[in-house]
Amino acid sequence: MCRIVGSLACIALLIAAIPYYAYLQKLLYPDGLLASGSLLFLACLCTKRYYGAAIVAVLLTLVKLIFIFTFAVIIFAWVYEKRNFNIKILAAASALCIFAAVFLFFSQIFYYRDWAFMVTFVRPTLAGIAPSEIIPPGGLRVTCGQSEHFVSSDRLNFVPILESQRTSPLGLLSEEDAVALRCTPAEIETLKLQSVLTALAYRPFLHAGLAVKYLINALVGRFLNGHAAYMVDWRGGLWVQNVNLLSLYPQSEIDQLDKYAREGFAFNLRRPNVIYYVSGIFEQWLEGLIRISVVVLLIAGLVILYRRNEINRFMIDRVSVSMMAFLLSYSACLAASAHSLSDRYTFPNFLVLSLLSARISMLALRGFDKQQ
Numbered sequence: 001m002c003r004i005v006g007s008l009a010c011i012a013l014l015i016a017a018i019p020y021y022a023y024l025q026k027l028l029y030p031d032g033l034l035a036s037g038s039l040l041f042l043a044c045l046c047t048k049r050y051y052g053a054a055i056v057a058v059l060l061t062l063v064k065l066i067f068i069f070t071f072a073v074i075i076f077a078w079v080y081e082k083r084n085f086n087i088k089i090l091a092a093a094s095a096l097c098i099f100a101a102v103f104l105f106f107s108q109i110f111y112y113r114d115w116a117f118m119v120t121f122v123r124p125t126l127a128g129i130a131p132s133e134i135i136p137p138g139g140l141r142v143t144c145g146q147s148e149h150f151v152s153s154d155r156l157n158f159v160p161i162l163e164s165q166r167t168s169p170l171g172l173l174s175e176e177d178a179v180a181l182r183c184t185p186a187e188i189e190t191l192k193l194q195s196v197l198t199a200l201a202y203r204p205f206l207h208a209g210l211a212v213k214y215l216i217n218a219l220v221g222r223f224l225n226g227h228a229a230y231m232v233d234w235r236g237g238l239w240v241q242n243v244n245l246l247s248l249y250p251q252s253e254i255d256q257l258d259k260y261a262r263e264g265f266a267f268n269l270r271r272p273n274v275i276y277y278v279s280g281i282f283e284q285w286l287e288g289l290i291r292i293s294v295v296v297l298l299i300a301g302l303v304i305l306y307r308r309n310e311i312n313r314f315m316i317d318r319v320s321v322s323m324m325a326f327l328l329s330y331s332a333c334l335a336a337s338a339h340s341l342s343d344r345y346t347f348p349n350f351l352v353l354s355l356l357s358a359r360i361s362m363l364a365l366r367g368f369d370k371q372q
Contacts, residue, residue: 008358011294012351018282020229021347027228030063031344037063038348041070042326042355045077046319053077066337069329077322113192117168118339120196121161123210126225126340131158135195136202140172142191145182171195211335218331220291221350223343291350294357301360313363320363323356 016022016035024032037060044053053074060067124134132153139152155177160168170178171192178188200207217224305311314320327349334345 008297008361009355011290011354011358015290015350015354018287020226020232020282020343023232024228024344024347027231029344031228031347034060034064034067035348035351038326038330039351042323042352045074045322045326048081050074050078066330066333069333070326073322073325073329076325077318080321081318113189113196114168115337115339116196117171117192119337120199120207121158121168122339123214124206125161127210129206131161132156134199134203134206135172136198140195140198142173142181142183142187142194144178144184144187144191149181151177168192214338214341215331215335217341218334218346218349219327219353220295221346221353222291223346224341225343227340227342227344229343294354297361298353298357301357301364304364305360314360317359317363320356320359323352323359327352327356 021035024035026032037056041053041056041060044050044056054071057067057070057074060070121131121134125131135153135156137153139150139156141148141150143149151173155174156172157168157170157174157177158172160170169188170183171188172195173181173183173188173191183191214224302311302314305314330352331349334341334349338345
């Protein structure tokens with residue numbers, strides 16, 4: 001990738017070295033593999049190895065269905081290479097990516113109802129909105145046992161939405177109500193669909209606003225839920241509790257450790273690996289500084305090209321446009337289908353954004369070289 005985007009590709013290496021992103025490669029979750037596969041996909045695409053890109057796209061999609069958008073990116077990059085596109089065509093292609101994400105959202109409502117249920121009800125709760133505020137006051141009318149019933153708001157079951165796994169096999173019904181109303185599995189599925197459509201119709205601007213928030217954050221690779229970061233911090237906590245032998249002492253002695261040390265009876269306790277401290281620093285502010293630097297570098301490159309009337313160099317650059325297509329498509333898919341914008345999901349976005357910034361900067365600096 002250094003040959004494609006220039007020496008500033010080292011920024012991507014810095015991002016990949018952030019502890020909780022590097023930790024993804026050791027987890028059972030496939031997100032580390034998906035990030036590596038995304039870079040391999042773009043490398044094939046940017047060097048016109050379309051068959052190779054198609055093979056990688058198949059593998060990515062088999063691992064995670066959301067990456068089916070990569071086939072559209074391949075077609076777009078191929079057509080872009082064969083045709084002389086302008087800004088209107090690029091804008092139309094961007095609108096098509098957004099439309100595909102919207103289509104994905106509504107298709108999951110009807111075909112993947114459990115996932116749509118999570119997106120509709122869990123996403124607002126993660127934003128601090130009470131589940132009871134997502135549906136109309138009063139309650140819901142449900143059809144169970146081949147007859148219609150009314151379930152008041154105080155009987156709706158929001159507990160599964162707030163649990164860690166966030167699954168709700170009975171929708172908003174409690175187990176007691178589902179049994180009492182003689183709900184069949186087919187009726188439960190219909191109830192989930194009805195609940196999703198009711199919630200979307202009740203507060204459409206809320207859900208649209210959250211989708212836009214997810215889209216903007218995904219475009220710059222910013223996560224809203226540090227899942228991998230939390231796991232690294234959790235491992236550090238386990239280290240403190242066990243590896244340093246604190247678990248061998250009662251709390252009364254632990255509270256007196258500083259006093260014992262002043263009296264000359266210091267305990268030689270091992271500290272967590274420095275990586276755990278570095279991870280917290282990156283999560284709190286260093287990653288944000290890197291992201292700001294990447295965005296400023298990207299904007300500065302575009303401004304330089306624009307002021308020299310060379311913005312067309314960017315518009316006809318297949319590498320930049322391919323990266324933009326990937327970034328926009330994946331971000332739109334996350335905005336449409338992710339109930340939580342985790343660091344595991346946005347890691348590829350951050351990498352691709354840094355590479356795109358490096359590529360645009362290289363185009364701008366090449367212009368300076370020519371002028372000099």
